[in-house]
Amino acid sequence: MNPLSEEPRIERPPGFAFRERRKGILRRESEWDLHCEEVALPSLAKKYGTPLYVYSAATITERFAAFESAFRRIPHTVCYSVKANSNLHILRLLARQGSGFDVVSGGELERVLVADRRAAKRVVFSGVGKSKEELAAALKAGILLFNIESESELWMLAECAARYRKSAAIALRVNPDVPAETHPYISTGLRKHKFGVPVHAARELYAKASGARQLRVTGVSVHIGSQITDVAPFAQAVERVADLIGELRADGHEIDFVDIGGGLGIDYQQRALNFQDCVRAYASAVTNPLRALKVHLLLEPGRAIVGPSGVLLTRVVYRKENDGKRFLVVDSAMNDLIRPSLYGAHHEIVPVVSPAKARTVGREREQEIVDVVGPVCESGDFFARDRQMPRVEEGELLAILDAGAYGMSLASNYNSRPKPAEILVRGKSAKVIRRRERVDEMYAAELSAAD
Numbered sequence: 001m002n003p004l005s006e007e008p009r010i011e012r013p014p015g016f017a018f019r020e021r022r023k024g025i026l027r028r029e030s031e032w033d034l035h036c037e038e039v040a041l042p043s044l045a046k047k048y049g050t051p052l053y054v055y056s057a058a059t060i061t062e063r064f065a066a067f068e069s070a071f072r073r074i075p076h077t078v079c080y081s082v083k084a085n086s087n088l089h090i091l092r093l094l095a096r097q098g099s100g101f102d103v104v105s106g107g108e109l110e111r112v113l114v115a116d117r118r119a120a121k122r123v124v125f126s127g128v129g130k131s132k133e134e135l136a137a138a139l140k141a142g143i144l145l146f147n148i149e150s151e152s153e154l155w156m157l158a159e160c161a162a163r164y165r166k167s168a169a170i171a172l173r174v175n176p177d178v179p180a181e182t183h184p185y186i187s188t189g190l191r192k193h194k195f196g197v198p199v200h201a202a203r204e205l206y207a208k209a210s211g212a213r214q215l216r217v218t219g220v221s222v223h224i225g226s227q228i229t230d231v232a233p234f235a236q237a238v239e240r241v242a243d244l245i246g247e248l249r250a251d252g253h254e255i256d257f258v259d260i261g262g263g264l265g266i267d268y269q270q271r272a273l274n275f276q277d278c279v280r281a282y283a284s285a286v287t288n289p290l291r292a293l294k295v296h297l298l299l300e301p302g303r304a305i306v307g308p309s310g311v312l313l314t315r316v317v318y319r320k321e322n323d324g325k326r327f328l329v330v331d332s333a334m335n336d337l338i339r340p341s342l343y344g345a346h347h348e349i350v351p352v353v354s355p356a357k358a359r360t361v362g363r364e365r366e367q368e369i370v371d372v373v374g375p376v377c378e379s380g381d382f383f384a385r386d387r388q389m390p391r392v393e394e395g396e397l398l399a400i401l402d403a404g405a406y407g408m409s410l411a412s413n414y415n416s417r418p419k420p421a422e423i424l425v426r427g428k429s430a431k432v433i434r435r436r437e438r439v440d441e442m443y444a445a446e447l448s449a450a451d
């Protein structure tokens with residue numbers, strides 16, 4: 001049987017699985033609760049309210065370890081991409097595993113420094129629009145590498161470095177002009193995109209950079225996009241980088257680092273793929289073209305590490321039916337998790353309590369076709385459209401799966417909705433890693449504004 005035709009799996013071990021709970025005095029009846037590690041999600045919802053982000057520490061460390069293991073034969077540093085989920089406690093958890101960090105703003109850099117000051121030397125700084133202030137902050141922190149995306153930025157960095165009497169290690173982010181099959185908003189490796197410098201223009205820019213005393217040319221970087229599930233485009237991009245390195249070395253540059261960016265996708269339908277196998281396939285695709293080059297590899301995965309480690313818990317507020325079309329109105333919305341609205345992204349949604357067995361949870365319920373929508377005043381405020389799901393009643397809990405990446409980090413206060421709380425689970429313990437925002441915190445900066 002073709003594994004891709006299988007039903008989506010609704011469990012995400014080791015983080016999320018259903019466990020049996022016996023009910024009643026005779027304990028004959030049982031229900032199955034979705035757990036995060038050893039903690040039942042209904043108990044978290046009861047204690048901390050909804051909407052609620054819940055993350056599994058074991059899943060994060062296991063997925064980080066999968067990268068470490070797949071790349072063990074080549075000198076490398078995994079620089080977790082902070083923008084996927086920038087909670088300080090998650091950054092600290094990863095720093096303790098030895099992770100470096102990929103930041104794209106001064107704000108993200110500050111988060112890393114607060115999480116673990118010593119991680120600065122494992123930070124790479126990416127982004128097309130780094131300001132003078134951001135460059136200065138990164139120079140002072142003593143980061144590992146600046147990924148430079150234009151000639152103007154190169155001179156701005158040289159000027160800052162001169163002012164602070166620092167030297168800056170740089171790589172140019174090249175745009176390899178390879179198409180990657182993903183959503184157009186998160187594809188970045190084509191000529192028409194704003195990112196990087198064209199490969200053919202790179203040599204000239206490297207020559208200019210090596211003339212600046214404050215700059216140390218030391219690497220080449222590339223990042224072709226996000227949520228890419230086929231490894232071929234990664235291999236193609238790295239082959240172009242390998243060719244460029246040959247030329248740059250011939251020109252006399254010392255190239256010690258290759259930063260291959262992030263972008264490894266996850267299977268939001270969770271059909272049959274084993275994560276360790278995916279990372280291994282990715283590792284062999286990207287390391288093959290680099291074998292002969294003796295470089296230190298930098299990786300910037302974000303989504304692949306934290307995506308499946310988190311769920312967004314939400315409660316059904318109302319059921320409603322308009323001319324036969326059914327809606328579940330839930331207490332979470334596009335301001336908490338914008339991926340469905342922004343990219344038409346698919347997230348599996350499951351009832352948290354189920355009378356049936358784990359593998360077939362929900363099967364004892366009637367199936368129905370519904371839209372799962374939030375309370376925000378936009379038709380684009382939905383989590384699923386025309387989705388076949390087990391019937392759930394008002395007041396029941398739903399878990400929106402694979403919400404650990406680009407969930408909370410993209411959350412906003414639209415409709416003056418406070419941001420959800422976040423919980424990090426480790427075995428039996430559940431720790432609040434961000435308390436629920438209060439309404440008065442949302443307008444505090446307005447009240448305190450000078451007039």
Ligand SMILES: *Cc1c(COP(=O)(O)O)cnc(C)c1O
Pocket residue numbers: 081083084102104126127223225226227261262263264300301302303304405
């Ligand atoms: C967003 C981004 C990443 C991380 O992408 P994922 O798809 O989350 O792995 C890595 N590097 C750069 C430069 C990015 O912009």
